[in-house]
Amino acid sequence: MTQREQTSTDPAPADSRFPGVSDEDVLLPQLVAHLREHRTKLRQEWTSRIHETHLLQAMTSQEMAAETTSVYDNYVEVLETGSVEALQHYARDLSERIIPRGVETQEVVGIVLLLRDVLARSLFEKYQRDLPLLNRVLDAYEPAANRIANTVAVSFVDERERIIRQQQDSIRELSTPVLRVRERLLILPIIGVLDQQRARQLTEQLLTGIRSHRARVVVIDITGVPDVDEAVANHLVQTVDASRLMGASVIITGLSPEIAQTLVTIGVDLSKMNTIGDLQGGLEEAERLLGYEVTRSEGGGSP
Amino acid sequence: MTAGPPLFSVLRQGPYLIASIHTALDDSQLARFTADLVQRIGQDRARGVVVDVAALDVLDSYASRTLRDIGEMARLRGATTVIVGIQPAVAFAMVQLGMDTGSVVTALDLEEGLAWLDAALAPVGRG
Numbered sequence: 001m002t003q004r005e006q007t008s009t010d011p012a013p014a015d016s017r018f019p020g021v022s023d024e025d026v027l028l029p030q031l032v033a034h035l036r037e038h039r040t041k042l043r044q045e046w047t048s049r050i051h052e053t054h055l056l057q058a059m060t061s062q063e064m065a066a067e068t069t070s071v072y073d074n075y076v077e078v079l080e081t082g083s084v085e086a087l088q089h090y091a092r093d094l095s096e097r098i099i100p101r102g103v104e105t106q107e108v109v110g111i112v113l114l115l116r117d118v119l120a121r122s123l124f125e126k127y128q129r130d131l132p133l134l135n136r137v138l139d140a141y142e143p144a145a146n147r148i149a150n151t152v153a154v155s156f157v158d159e160r161e162r163i164i165r166q167q168q169d170s171i172r173e174l175s176t177p178v179l180r181v182r183e184r185l186l187i188l189p190i191i192g193v194l195d196q197q198r199a200r201q202l203t204e205q206l207l208t209g210i211r212s213h214r215a216r217v218v219v220i221d222i223t224g225v226p227d228v229d230e231a232v233a234n235h236l237v238q239t240v241d242a243s244r245l246m247g248a249s250v251i252i253t254g255l256s257p258e259i260a261q262t263l264v265t266i267g268v269d270l271s272k273m274n275t276i277g278d279l280q281g282g283l284e285e286a287e288r289l290l291g292y293e294v295t296r297s298e299g300g301g302s303p
Numbered sequence: 304m305t306a307g308p309p310l311f312s313v314l315r316q317g318p319y320l321i322a323s324i325h326t327a328l329d330d331s332q333l334a335r336f337t338a339d340l341v342q343r344i345g346q347d348r349a350r351g352v353v354v355d356v357a358a359l360d361v362l363d364s365y366a367s368r369t370l371r372d373i374g375e376m377a378r379l380r381g382a383t384t385v386i387v388g389i390q391p392a393v394a395f396a397m398v399q400l401g402m403d404t405g406s407v408v409t410a411l412d413l414e415e416g417l418a419w420l421d422a423a424l425a426p427v428g429r430g
Binding site: 203204207208210211214215216238239241242243244245246247248 | 387389390391392393394395397398399403404409410411412415416419
Protein backbone atom coordinates (compact mmCIF):
# COMPACT_ATOMS: atom_id res chain seq x y z
CA MET A 1 0.00 0.00 0.00
CA THR A 2 1.35 3.41 -0.87
CA GLN A 3 1.33 6.47 1.22
CA ARG A 4 -1.28 8.18 -0.92
CA GLU A 5 -3.80 5.35 -0.63
CA GLN A 6 -3.04 5.25 3.01
CA THR A 7 -3.95 8.90 3.55
CA SER A 8 -7.17 8.61 1.55
CA THR A 9 -8.45 5.65 3.55
CA ASP A 10 -7.31 6.96 6.87
CA PRO A 11 -7.45 10.74 7.06
CA ALA A 12 -7.18 10.83 10.86
CA PRO A 13 -3.52 11.80 11.50
CA ALA A 14 -2.90 15.51 11.12
CA ASP A 15 0.52 15.17 9.54
CA SER A 16 -0.69 12.87 6.78
CA ARG A 17 -1.94 15.80 4.75
CA PHE A 18 1.64 16.33 3.67
CA PRO A 19 2.71 12.82 2.86
CA GLY A 20 6.42 12.14 2.57
CA VAL A 21 7.78 15.31 4.11
CA SER A 22 6.03 15.10 7.41
CA ASP A 23 6.17 11.31 7.65
CA GLU A 24 9.88 11.21 7.10
CA ASP A 25 10.40 14.13 9.43
CA VAL A 26 8.38 12.60 12.18
CA LEU A 27 8.86 8.89 11.70
CA LEU A 28 12.53 8.62 10.80
CA PRO A 29 13.76 10.12 14.10
CA GLN A 30 11.48 7.70 15.92
CA LEU A 31 12.87 4.90 13.86
CA VAL A 32 16.43 5.93 14.49
CA ALA A 33 15.80 6.14 18.20
CA HIS A 34 14.33 2.66 18.15
CA LEU A 35 17.29 1.25 16.23
CA ARG A 36 19.77 2.96 18.55
CA GLU A 37 18.00 1.66 21.61
CA HIS A 38 18.11 -1.97 20.44
CA ARG A 39 21.49 -1.67 18.83
CA THR A 40 23.20 -4.56 20.58
CA LYS A 41 20.35 -6.98 20.21
CA LEU A 42 19.72 -6.20 16.55
CA ARG A 43 23.37 -6.29 15.68
CA GLN A 44 23.75 -9.69 17.27
CA GLU A 45 20.75 -10.96 15.42
CA TRP A 46 22.21 -9.66 12.22
CA THR A 47 25.59 -11.27 12.92
CA SER A 48 24.01 -14.62 13.59
CA ARG A 49 22.03 -14.34 10.36
CA ILE A 50 25.29 -13.68 8.53
CA HIS A 51 26.77 -16.81 10.09
CA GLU A 52 23.73 -18.83 9.17
CA THR A 53 23.95 -17.86 5.54
CA HIS A 54 27.72 -18.50 5.47
CA LEU A 55 28.57 -15.05 4.24
CA LEU A 56 31.91 -13.34 4.84
CA GLN A 57 33.70 -16.50 5.87
CA ALA A 58 36.99 -14.90 4.97
CA MET A 59 36.72 -12.80 8.12
CA THR A 60 37.42 -13.74 11.71
CA SER A 61 34.61 -13.27 14.22
CA GLN A 62 36.46 -10.36 15.84
CA GLU A 63 36.76 -8.52 12.57
CA MET A 64 33.19 -9.37 11.83
CA ALA A 65 32.08 -7.83 15.15
CA ALA A 66 34.04 -4.65 14.45
CA GLU A 67 32.80 -4.32 10.88
CA THR A 68 29.19 -5.12 11.65
CA THR A 69 29.19 -2.49 14.38
CA SER A 70 30.52 0.13 11.98
CA VAL A 71 28.14 -0.88 9.23
CA TYR A 72 25.23 -0.78 11.67
CA ASP A 73 26.15 2.68 12.96
CA ASN A 74 26.67 4.01 9.47
CA TYR A 75 23.37 2.54 8.43
CA VAL A 76 21.49 4.22 11.23
CA GLU A 77 23.33 7.45 10.59
CA VAL A 78 22.20 7.48 6.96
CA LEU A 79 18.62 6.97 8.15
CA GLU A 80 19.05 9.88 10.47
CA THR A 81 20.85 12.37 8.25
CA GLY A 82 19.70 11.19 4.84
CA SER A 83 23.23 11.77 3.51
CA VAL A 84 25.07 8.77 2.11
CA GLU A 85 28.42 10.50 1.87
CA ALA A 86 29.92 9.11 5.05
CA LEU A 87 28.62 5.68 4.21
CA GLN A 88 30.14 5.92 0.76
CA HIS A 89 33.53 6.66 2.27
CA TYR A 90 33.22 3.86 4.75
CA ALA A 91 32.05 1.39 2.08
CA ARG A 92 34.95 2.25 -0.16
CA ASP A 93 37.33 1.85 2.74
CA LEU A 94 35.82 -1.44 3.74
CA SER A 95 35.95 -2.69 0.15
CA GLU A 96 39.60 -1.83 -0.08
CA ARG A 97 40.23 -3.94 3.02
CA ILE A 98 38.15 -6.96 2.10
CA ILE A 99 38.54 -7.24 -1.67
CA PRO A 100 42.09 -8.62 -1.46
CA ARG A 101 40.72 -11.34 0.83
CA GLY A 102 38.38 -12.60 -1.81
CA VAL A 103 35.09 -11.21 -0.60
CA GLU A 104 32.56 -11.28 -3.43
CA THR A 105 30.06 -8.65 -4.49
CA GLN A 106 27.14 -10.89 -3.65
CA GLU A 107 28.40 -11.32 -0.09
CA VAL A 108 28.61 -7.61 0.53
CA VAL A 109 25.23 -6.97 -1.01
CA GLY A 110 23.97 -10.01 0.88
CA ILE A 111 24.95 -8.73 4.32
CA VAL A 112 23.49 -5.30 3.69
CA LEU A 113 20.23 -6.84 2.56
CA LEU A 114 20.27 -9.02 5.65
CA LEU A 115 20.62 -5.98 7.86
CA ARG A 116 17.80 -4.30 5.99
CA ASP A 117 15.72 -7.38 6.60
CA VAL A 118 16.61 -7.65 10.29
CA LEU A 119 15.75 -4.01 10.92
CA ALA A 120 12.51 -4.25 8.95
CA ARG A 121 11.47 -7.23 11.04
CA SER A 122 12.18 -5.39 14.23
CA LEU A 123 10.11 -2.44 13.02
CA PHE A 124 7.35 -4.82 12.10
CA GLU A 125 7.39 -6.30 15.57
CA LYS A 126 7.28 -2.89 17.17
CA TYR A 127 4.45 -1.48 15.10
CA GLN A 128 2.47 -4.57 14.21
CA ARG A 129 -0.48 -3.61 16.33
CA ASP A 130 -0.96 -0.38 14.42
CA LEU A 131 -1.03 -1.42 10.79
CA PRO A 132 -1.52 2.02 9.20
CA LEU A 133 1.37 3.38 11.21
CA LEU A 134 3.52 0.39 10.30
CA ASN A 135 2.78 1.10 6.67
CA ARG A 136 3.93 4.66 7.03
CA VAL A 137 7.02 3.61 8.94
CA LEU A 138 7.95 1.16 6.20
CA ASP A 139 7.24 3.79 3.56
CA ALA A 140 9.75 6.02 5.28
CA TYR A 141 12.21 3.22 5.90
CA GLU A 142 12.23 1.39 2.57
CA PRO A 143 13.53 4.14 0.25
CA ALA A 144 16.30 5.00 2.68
CA ALA A 145 17.21 1.34 3.09
CA ASN A 146 17.23 0.84 -0.66
CA ARG A 147 19.47 3.81 -1.10
CA ILE A 148 21.88 2.40 1.49
CA ALA A 149 22.02 -1.00 -0.18
CA ASN A 150 22.58 0.71 -3.48
CA THR A 151 25.35 2.91 -2.14
CA VAL A 152 27.23 0.02 -0.57
CA ALA A 153 26.96 -2.15 -3.68
CA VAL A 154 28.03 0.65 -6.00
CA SER A 155 30.95 1.61 -3.78
CA PHE A 156 32.09 -1.98 -3.65
CA VAL A 157 31.89 -2.47 -7.40
CA ASP A 158 33.60 0.89 -7.99
CA GLU A 159 36.45 -0.12 -5.77
CA ARG A 160 36.73 -3.46 -7.50
CA GLU A 161 36.84 -1.84 -10.90
CA ARG A 162 39.46 0.59 -9.74
CA ILE A 163 41.62 -2.32 -8.60
CA ILE A 164 41.04 -4.15 -11.87
CA ARG A 165 42.03 -1.08 -13.86
CA GLN A 166 45.14 -0.69 -11.79
CA GLN A 167 46.08 -4.33 -12.32
CA GLN A 168 45.43 -4.09 -16.03
CA ASP A 169 47.80 -1.18 -16.24
CA SER A 170 50.54 -2.99 -14.42
CA ILE A 171 50.03 -6.14 -16.45
CA ARG A 172 50.24 -4.09 -19.60
CA GLU A 173 53.52 -2.62 -18.48
CA LEU A 174 54.98 -6.01 -17.74
CA SER A 175 53.44 -7.80 -20.62
CA THR A 176 55.89 -7.44 -23.45
CA PRO A 177 59.47 -7.48 -22.31
CA VAL A 178 62.12 -7.31 -25.00
CA LEU A 179 65.21 -9.07 -23.69
CA ARG A 180 68.66 -9.27 -25.14
CA VAL A 181 70.22 -12.72 -24.82
CA ARG A 182 73.31 -12.13 -26.85
CA GLU A 183 74.82 -9.42 -28.96
CA ARG A 184 72.25 -8.79 -31.71
CA LEU A 185 69.84 -11.43 -30.48
CA LEU A 186 66.56 -10.55 -28.75
CA ILE A 187 63.88 -12.73 -27.27
CA LEU A 188 60.27 -11.78 -26.64
CA PRO A 189 58.51 -14.24 -24.39
CA ILE A 190 54.78 -13.67 -24.64
CA ILE A 191 52.55 -15.14 -21.97
CA GLY A 192 48.80 -14.85 -21.74
CA VAL A 193 46.07 -13.69 -24.02
CA LEU A 194 47.29 -11.61 -26.93
CA ASP A 195 44.60 -9.07 -27.71
CA GLN A 196 44.79 -6.34 -30.30
CA GLN A 197 46.06 -3.69 -27.98
CA ARG A 198 48.77 -5.90 -26.62
CA ALA A 199 49.73 -6.98 -30.12
CA ARG A 200 50.09 -3.36 -31.12
CA GLN A 201 52.24 -2.69 -28.11
CA LEU A 202 54.34 -5.73 -28.91
CA THR A 203 54.99 -4.50 -32.43
CA GLU A 204 56.02 -1.11 -31.19
CA GLN A 205 58.34 -2.48 -28.53
CA LEU A 206 59.85 -5.02 -30.89
CA LEU A 207 60.56 -2.58 -33.71
CA THR A 208 62.06 0.05 -31.45
CA GLY A 209 63.95 -2.72 -29.63
CA ILE A 210 65.45 -3.91 -32.90
CA ARG A 211 66.65 -0.41 -33.53
CA SER A 212 68.07 0.32 -30.10
CA HIS A 213 69.73 -3.09 -29.64
CA ARG A 214 70.74 -3.31 -33.30
CA ALA A 215 69.27 -6.77 -33.34
CA ARG A 216 69.68 -9.11 -36.27
CA VAL A 217 67.67 -12.02 -35.01
CA VAL A 218 64.57 -11.97 -32.81
CA VAL A 219 62.98 -15.00 -31.25
CA ILE A 220 59.30 -14.53 -30.37
CA ASP A 221 58.16 -17.29 -28.07
CA ILE A 222 54.41 -17.70 -27.95
CA THR A 223 54.25 -20.94 -25.99
CA GLY A 224 52.21 -19.11 -23.35
CA VAL A 225 49.62 -17.78 -25.77
CA PRO A 226 46.57 -20.03 -25.85
CA ASP A 227 44.92 -18.77 -29.00
CA VAL A 228 44.70 -15.70 -31.18
CA ASP A 229 41.97 -14.32 -33.37
CA GLU A 230 42.38 -13.50 -37.04
CA ALA A 231 43.18 -9.85 -36.51
CA VAL A 232 45.95 -10.62 -34.05
CA ALA A 233 47.35 -13.41 -36.23
CA ASN A 234 47.51 -10.99 -39.11
CA HIS A 235 49.15 -8.44 -36.91
CA LEU A 236 51.77 -10.98 -35.90
CA VAL A 237 52.59 -11.75 -39.51
CA GLN A 238 52.83 -8.04 -40.27
CA THR A 239 55.18 -7.58 -37.35
CA VAL A 240 57.44 -10.28 -38.74
CA ASP A 241 57.43 -8.56 -42.15
CA ALA A 242 58.13 -5.16 -40.62
CA SER A 243 61.05 -6.59 -38.65
CA ARG A 244 62.46 -7.95 -41.86
CA LEU A 245 62.25 -4.49 -43.42
CA MET A 246 64.40 -3.34 -40.54
CA GLY A 247 66.92 -6.00 -41.31
CA ALA A 248 66.10 -8.46 -38.54
CA SER A 249 64.92 -11.99 -39.03
CA VAL A 250 62.22 -13.25 -36.74
CA ILE A 251 61.92 -16.79 -35.49
CA ILE A 252 58.62 -17.72 -33.93
CA THR A 253 58.62 -20.58 -31.47
CA GLY A 254 56.02 -22.50 -29.54
CA LEU A 255 53.09 -22.13 -31.90
CA SER A 256 50.13 -23.96 -30.46
CA PRO A 257 48.06 -26.21 -32.72
CA GLU A 258 45.19 -23.70 -32.51
CA ILE A 259 47.32 -20.78 -33.61
CA ALA A 260 48.85 -22.83 -36.41
CA GLN A 261 45.36 -23.60 -37.58
CA THR A 262 44.32 -19.95 -37.42
CA LEU A 263 47.36 -18.85 -39.39
CA VAL A 264 46.72 -21.41 -42.12
CA THR A 265 42.99 -20.70 -42.27
CA ILE A 266 43.35 -16.96 -42.77
CA GLY A 267 45.60 -17.68 -45.70
CA VAL A 268 48.45 -15.28 -45.05
CA ASP A 269 51.72 -15.83 -46.84
CA LEU A 270 53.66 -18.01 -44.46
CA SER A 271 56.51 -18.86 -46.79
CA LYS A 272 58.75 -16.26 -45.16
CA MET A 273 57.75 -17.15 -41.60
CA ASN A 274 60.51 -18.92 -39.81
CA THR A 275 58.98 -21.08 -37.10
CA ILE A 276 60.57 -23.62 -34.85
CA GLY A 277 58.93 -25.94 -32.37
CA ASP A 278 60.22 -24.71 -29.05
CA LEU A 279 62.26 -21.91 -27.54
CA GLN A 280 65.38 -24.04 -27.23
CA GLY A 281 65.30 -24.87 -30.91
CA GLY A 282 64.62 -21.25 -31.73
CA LEU A 283 67.62 -20.03 -29.75
CA GLU A 284 69.85 -22.64 -31.36
CA GLU A 285 68.69 -21.58 -34.80
CA ALA A 286 69.22 -17.92 -33.90
CA GLU A 287 72.75 -18.65 -32.73
CA ARG A 288 73.41 -20.49 -35.95
CA LEU A 289 72.14 -17.53 -37.97
CA LEU A 290 74.42 -15.20 -36.05
CA GLY A 291 77.38 -17.53 -36.44
CA TYR A 292 77.68 -18.49 -32.79
CA GLU A 293 78.87 -21.93 -31.96
CA VAL A 294 78.05 -23.09 -28.47
CA THR A 295 80.16 -25.90 -27.13
CA ARG A 296 80.35 -27.46 -23.74
CA SER A 297 83.78 -27.42 -22.20
CA GLU A 298 85.44 -30.64 -21.16
CA GLY A 299 84.48 -31.58 -17.62
CA GLY A 300 81.59 -29.12 -17.60
CA GLY A 301 78.03 -30.09 -17.01
CA SER A 302 78.44 -31.24 -13.43
CA PRO A 303 77.34 -28.46 -11.13
CA MET B 304 67.28 22.80 -60.32
CA THR B 305 66.34 23.84 -56.79
CA ALA B 306 68.24 26.05 -54.46
CA GLY B 307 69.03 25.03 -50.90
CA PRO B 308 70.49 21.83 -49.46
CA PRO B 309 70.75 18.77 -51.69
CA LEU B 310 67.80 16.38 -51.51
CA PHE B 311 69.95 13.32 -51.82
CA SER B 312 73.57 12.35 -52.21
CA VAL B 313 75.38 9.49 -53.92
CA LEU B 314 78.84 8.83 -52.53
CA ARG B 315 81.41 6.29 -53.56
CA GLN B 316 82.95 4.05 -50.92
CA GLY B 317 85.29 1.47 -52.40
CA PRO B 318 83.31 -0.76 -54.74
CA TYR B 319 80.04 0.47 -53.27
CA LEU B 320 77.79 3.44 -53.75
CA ILE B 321 76.07 4.96 -50.75
CA ALA B 322 72.89 6.77 -51.78
CA SER B 323 71.27 8.75 -48.99
CA ILE B 324 67.91 10.42 -49.23
CA HIS B 325 67.96 13.47 -46.97
CA THR B 326 64.34 14.52 -47.08
CA ALA B 327 60.98 13.46 -48.41
CA LEU B 328 61.09 13.43 -52.22
CA ASP B 329 58.19 14.02 -54.55
CA ASP B 330 57.64 11.81 -57.56
CA SER B 331 59.75 13.78 -60.01
CA GLN B 332 62.56 14.10 -57.50
CA LEU B 333 62.44 10.35 -56.97
CA ALA B 334 62.69 9.81 -60.70
CA ARG B 335 65.73 12.06 -60.82
CA PHE B 336 67.25 10.20 -57.87
CA THR B 337 66.72 6.89 -59.67
CA ALA B 338 68.22 8.12 -62.91
CA ASP B 339 71.24 9.61 -61.15
CA LEU B 340 71.90 6.52 -59.13
CA VAL B 341 71.55 4.03 -61.97
CA GLN B 342 73.80 6.14 -64.10
CA ARG B 343 76.44 6.33 -61.35
CA ILE B 344 76.48 2.55 -61.00
CA GLY B 345 77.91 2.18 -64.49
CA GLN B 346 80.08 5.23 -64.23
CA ASP B 347 81.72 4.18 -60.95
CA ARG B 348 81.70 0.45 -61.77
CA ALA B 349 79.96 -0.14 -58.45
CA ARG B 350 79.25 -3.70 -57.30
CA GLY B 351 76.99 -2.81 -54.42
CA VAL B 352 74.52 -0.05 -53.62
CA VAL B 353 73.29 1.01 -50.19
CA VAL B 354 70.16 3.14 -50.23
CA ASP B 355 69.79 4.91 -46.89
CA VAL B 356 66.26 6.04 -46.04
CA ALA B 357 66.83 6.72 -42.33
CA ALA B 358 65.82 10.37 -42.73
CA LEU B 359 62.38 9.50 -44.02
CA ASP B 360 59.47 9.14 -41.66
CA VAL B 361 57.04 8.44 -44.47
CA LEU B 362 57.40 6.08 -47.40
CA ASP B 363 54.44 6.05 -49.76
CA SER B 364 53.65 3.30 -52.22
CA TYR B 365 55.32 5.11 -55.10
CA ALA B 366 58.50 5.54 -53.10
CA SER B 367 58.66 1.93 -52.02
CA ARG B 368 58.03 0.79 -55.60
CA THR B 369 60.80 3.07 -56.74
CA LEU B 370 63.16 1.51 -54.21
CA ARG B 371 62.25 -1.93 -55.50
CA ASP B 372 62.76 -0.79 -59.07
CA ILE B 373 66.15 0.65 -58.20
CA GLY B 374 67.12 -2.77 -56.86
CA GLU B 375 66.07 -4.44 -60.11
CA MET B 376 67.79 -1.88 -62.30
CA ALA B 377 70.96 -2.04 -60.26
CA ARG B 378 70.98 -5.81 -60.58
CA LEU B 379 70.66 -5.50 -64.35
CA ARG B 380 73.65 -3.19 -64.30
CA GLY B 381 75.65 -5.57 -62.18
CA ALA B 382 75.27 -4.26 -58.64
CA THR B 383 73.53 -5.64 -55.56
CA THR B 384 71.26 -3.30 -53.62
CA VAL B 385 70.48 -3.16 -49.94
CA ILE B 386 68.02 -0.72 -48.38
CA VAL B 387 68.90 0.48 -44.89
CA GLY B 388 67.48 2.64 -42.13
CA ILE B 389 63.77 2.01 -42.47
CA GLN B 390 62.23 3.50 -39.32
CA PRO B 391 60.06 1.29 -37.06
CA ALA B 392 56.87 3.23 -37.78
CA VAL B 393 57.62 3.29 -41.49
CA ALA B 394 58.29 -0.43 -41.54
CA PHE B 395 54.99 -1.25 -39.93
CA ALA B 396 53.06 1.20 -42.07
CA MET B 397 54.57 -0.34 -45.20
CA VAL B 398 53.54 -3.81 -44.13
CA GLN B 399 50.04 -2.69 -43.23
CA LEU B 400 49.61 -1.08 -46.62
CA GLY B 401 50.84 -4.23 -48.29
CA MET B 402 54.03 -2.71 -49.62
CA ASP B 403 57.36 -4.43 -49.50
CA THR B 404 60.75 -4.18 -51.07
CA GLY B 405 60.35 -7.32 -53.17
CA SER B 406 63.58 -9.16 -53.66
CA VAL B 407 65.66 -6.26 -52.38
CA VAL B 408 67.40 -6.93 -49.10
CA THR B 409 66.92 -4.60 -46.15
CA ALA B 410 69.27 -3.99 -43.24
CA LEU B 411 69.15 -2.01 -40.04
CA ASP B 412 71.60 0.78 -40.82
CA LEU B 413 74.46 1.79 -43.04
CA GLU B 414 77.01 -0.26 -41.16
CA GLU B 415 74.88 -3.37 -41.36
CA GLY B 416 74.19 -2.79 -45.03
CA LEU B 417 77.88 -2.52 -45.87
CA ALA B 418 78.62 -5.64 -43.80
CA TRP B 419 75.90 -7.49 -45.65
CA LEU B 420 77.31 -6.43 -49.02
CA ASP B 421 80.77 -7.53 -47.93
CA ALA B 422 79.43 -10.94 -47.05
CA ALA B 423 77.25 -11.26 -50.12
CA LEU B 424 79.93 -10.21 -52.56
CA ALA B 425 82.89 -11.90 -50.93
CA PRO B 426 82.76 -15.19 -52.89
CA VAL B 427 82.54 -13.31 -56.19
CA GLY B 428 85.48 -11.17 -55.23
CA ARG B 429 87.63 -14.19 -54.50
CA GLY B 430 86.51 -16.11 -57.55
